[in-house]
Amino acid sequence: MSYGSIVKVPFGPQHPALKEPEHFLFEIDGEIIVNVKPRIGYNHRGIEKAFERRTYIQNIYLAERICGICSDAHTTCYTQAIEDLLGLDAPPRARYIRVIVAELERIHSHSLWLGIAVHEIGFDTFFMYLWRDREAVMDILELISGNRVHYAMNTIGGVRRDITPEIIPKIIRSLDFLEKRTKYYMKALRSERTVLKRTVDVGVLKPKDAVELCAVGPTLRASGVKNDVRGDDPYAAYDEIPFNIVTDDGCDVFSRMLVRCGEILESINMIRYALDHMPSGMLRVRMPMAVKPGEAVSRVEAPRGELIHYVKSNGSTRPERYKVRSPTLANIPALCRMFIGQHVADIPIILAGIDPCFACMDRLVFIDVKTNKRKSLDFESFSEMVRKQRNFRLA
Amino acid sequence: MSLLKWIRAKSPWILHFNTGGCNGCDIELLAAFTPRFDVERFGILLQGSPRHADILAVTGPVTLQVRERLIRIYEQMPEPKYVLAVGSCACSGAPFKDCYNVIGGVDKVLPVDAYVPGCPPKPEAIIDGIVKLIQKIEEGGTCEKRR
Numbered sequence: 263m264s265y266g267s268i269v270k271v272p273f274g275p276q277h278p279a280l281k282e283p284e285h286f287l288f289e290i291d292g293e294i295i296v297n298v299k300p301r302i303g304y305n306h307r308g309i310e311k312a313f314e315r316r317t318y319i320q321n322i323y324l325a326e327r328i329c330g331i332c333s334d335a336h337t338t339c340y341t342q343a344i345e346d347l348l349g350l351d352a353p354p355r356a357r358y359i360r361v362i363v364a365e366l367e368r369i370h371s372h373s374l375w376l377g378i379a380v381h382e383i384g385f386d387t388f389f390m391y392l393w394r395d396r397e398a399v400m401d402i403l404e405l406i407s408g409n410r411v412h413y414a415m416n417t418i419g420g421v422r423r424d425i426t427p428e429i430i431p432k433i434i435r436s437l438d439f440l441e442k443r444t445k446y447y448m449k450a451l452r453s454e455r456t457v458l459k460r461t462v463d464v465g466v467l468k469p470k471d472a473v474e475l476c477a478v479g480p481t482l483r484a485s486g487v488k489n490d491v492r493g494d495d496p497y498a499a500y501d502e503i504p505f506n507i508v509t510d511d512g513c514d515v516f517s518r519m520l521v522r523c524g525e526i527l528e529s530i531n532m533i534r535y536a537l538d539h540m541p542s543g544m545l546r547v548r549m550p551m552a553v554k555p556g557e558a559v560s561r562v563e564a565p566r567g568e569l570i571h572y573v574k575s576n577g578s579t580r581p582e583r584y585k586v587r588s589p590t591l592a593n594i595p596a597l598c599r600m601f602i603g604q605h606v607a608d609i610p611i612i613l614a615g616i617d618p619c620f621a622c623m624d625r626l627v628f629i630d631v632k633t634n635k636r637k638s639l640d641f642e643s644f645s646e647m648v649r650k651q652r653n654f655r656l657a
Numbered sequence: 658m659s660l661l662k663w664i665r666a667k668s669p670w671i672l673h674f675n676t677g678g679c680n681g682c683d684i685e686l687l688a689a690f691t692p693r694f695d696v697e698r699f700g701i702l703l704q705g706s707p708r709h710a711d712i713l714a715v716t717g718p719v720t721l722q723v724r725e726r727l728i729r730i731y732e733q734m735p736e737p738k739y740v741l742a743v744g745s746c747a748c749s750g751a752p753f754k755d756c757y758n759v760i761g762g763v764d765k766v767l768p769v770d771a772y773v774p775g776c777p778p779k780p781e782a783i784i785d786g787i788v789k790l791i792q793k794i795e796e797g798g799t800c801e802k803r804r
Contacts, residue, residue: 275726276707281683282675283723304723305677308756315755327752330681330777374684377691393691400688411681411777621680 265292273609275304281378282620286613290606298601300594305620313584318344318418318553321581325571326412328586329622331374334367335564336586336622337416339571342497343560344418347553347575354541356420357499362536363406363415364498364562365529369440370399371565372522375617376447379519382610383460388450395443398436405429420546430537441530448523451516461516465600465612468513477596478589479567480525481616484518486511491563502539505532515615522617552579564589566617588622665711665737666795668700669787672710672734676727676763677753678717681777682744686714689780696784707733712790715767718746718753719760731767739770741790743783748772 269290275283283304289297309328313321325340326333338360345352352360377392400410406425407413415421425433451457467477472485482489490507492500508524510517555577562569567589574583593616600612675683689696690703704710707730719727731738742763745751750761763769770793773786 275723276674276730277705281673281687282680283677283726304720304726305675305717306722306758307677307718307720307753308758309753312753312756324752327679327681327776330679330684333679333681390692393688394693397688397691397693410779411685619680621675621678 268296284620288609293605295601295604295606298598300598302623310584310586313581317579322417326414329619330411331371331619332367332564332566332622333412334363334415335562335569338364339560339562339569341416341418343558343571343573344553346558346560347556347573348549350419350547350549352420353544353547355543356545358536358540359421359425360416360498361500361503362425362533363413365533366399366403368529368565369526370396370403372526376519376522379611379614382614383457385456395440398439402433402436405432417546418549424545433537437530437533441527444523444526451519458516460611461514461519463514464608465515465604465615466513467596467600471599472596475596475599476592478592480518480521481567481593481596483509484521485513491561491568495561497562499536503532503535515611518615552577566590566619567592590619590623662795666791669711669791670702670704670709671712671714672704672707673714674727674730676715676717676723677720678744678746682716685777685780686716686743686783689783694780694784696787701787708735710734712739712741714741714743715747715763716743718750719763719766721758721760724760724766727766739790739794740767741786742769742772744778745774745776748774751776
């Protein structure tokens with residue numbers, strides 16, 4: 263039913279449903295969303311330019327701080343790109359440790375997301391339960407790396423810390439606990455009427471649209487498309503570890519929940535296998551200070567989907583150009599499609615459905631509007647330009 | 658202690674705003690409100706609206722774009738109001754200090770009452786920061802001086 267007049271409703275940058283600053287402008291007819299305009303860039307810090315000012319080793323620190331939730335995915339992607347340039351191969355044990363940490367991160371990220379998602383539909387009890395159990399995986403990560411969020415595990419040519427035999431039983435115990443709880447949550451999700459009513463057939467993304475709009479990660483897999491970098495283009499030790507790519511045909515928010523729950527269970531099995539089959543040997547190989555000229559692209563399956571890093575080297579100790587394409591950015595066009603025709607009340611859960619991470623996303627391409635040409639500027643002139651134009655806005 | 662001061666120190670409500678951080682501090686701040694740490698048992702509540710909040714917890718370095726919003730949110734909060742800078746980025750800008758789109762720490766834009774350094778600070782550290790801020794509120798705070 264149409265009311266004839268369109269009302270514009272702003273959403274963000276500060277909004278209880280968003281943990282990060284981002285703005286969406288919804289055009290609403292009655293209760294139905296007819297159009298949505300995302301305005302990104304509140305989180306833009308200029309990391310890609312900062313990469314060019316630091317050495318390759320310092321950049322590991324910076325790559326980790328692109329995003330706090332998928333910090334390990336970013337450093338894995340960064341170190342793989344540099345290793346590719348250098349022609350280095352991480353030792354087998356290091357590759358297994360990378361997989362273990364990456365999968366632990368996936369468990370932590372997915373359970374975090376599931377908590378936020380049920381919080382958006384008002385199911386706070388479930389949220390609290392999930393976050394309580396999530397502390398088990400945070401404890402494992404702290405045990406392995408010494409930190410809860412930025413693990414600093416990866417370095418160019420390997421990993422920095424070992425997983426010692428003493429802590430393996432503790433990890434296994436926590437994994438058993440997590441597996442039991444995740445199975446219980448899946449059962450609860452499937453049988454809870456409130457969850458079903460708020461998520462089934464909400465935010466539908468048809469497989470054709472998902473592929474057309476280049477959706478990635480669990481958002482794509484929940485539309486029934488089997489696509490996962492870990493399987494399609496294995497990195498680290500993923501070619502040696504058996505796992506299933508979890509998909510679901512529901513195409514809605516509910517199937518996105520199920521896919522992520524399924525992935526938690528898969529990750530638990532992968533970590534168990536990796537801990538059993540971890541080869542012995544050294545953790546890292548030495549790298550030279552300077553990197554020879556060249557370009558490299560590296561792909562990693564972050565918890566939110568396919569993450570791409572690109573690096574261009576000119577033979578010095580610093581990269582000449584660095585580029586990050588994060589999964590959330592790839593999912594934004596698909597997200598805008600999901601909103602059309604939905605109710606206003608479903609905005610938070612649809613938005614949460616893609617597991618947005620705006621810290622990863624806000625990148626910038628400088629286009630001169632008058633001549634429609636892409637420009638590249640060095641750091642100093644760019645800084646100066648930005649400071650001069652106080653009303654500078656990101657395109 | 659006056660009755661007003663006692664009420665203010667007893668149950669401060671917190672508004673969380675990310676000004677361009679990496680999410681690390683945000684999830685740790687949120688973790689402080691969940692069952693393992695659970696600051697809600699002390700009456701500290703996470704609020705959605707700036708109009709109901711006493712403490713503005715800021716995470717991340719302040720980016721140029723978010724600056725106006727941050728000030729607007731701060732102005733919407735009722736007096737007395739306090740600002741808690743969570744994480745190294747909010748304290749000083751940390752690794753993003755020299756980035757072109759980053760102004761720096763929160764104290765470049767707003768008066769900050771308590772700093773919690775760390776990248777990211779553990780939930781225990783954030784709770785400690787909140788406790789120290791409450792002590793400050795009990796002692797009289799700084800809100801009057803700002804006027």
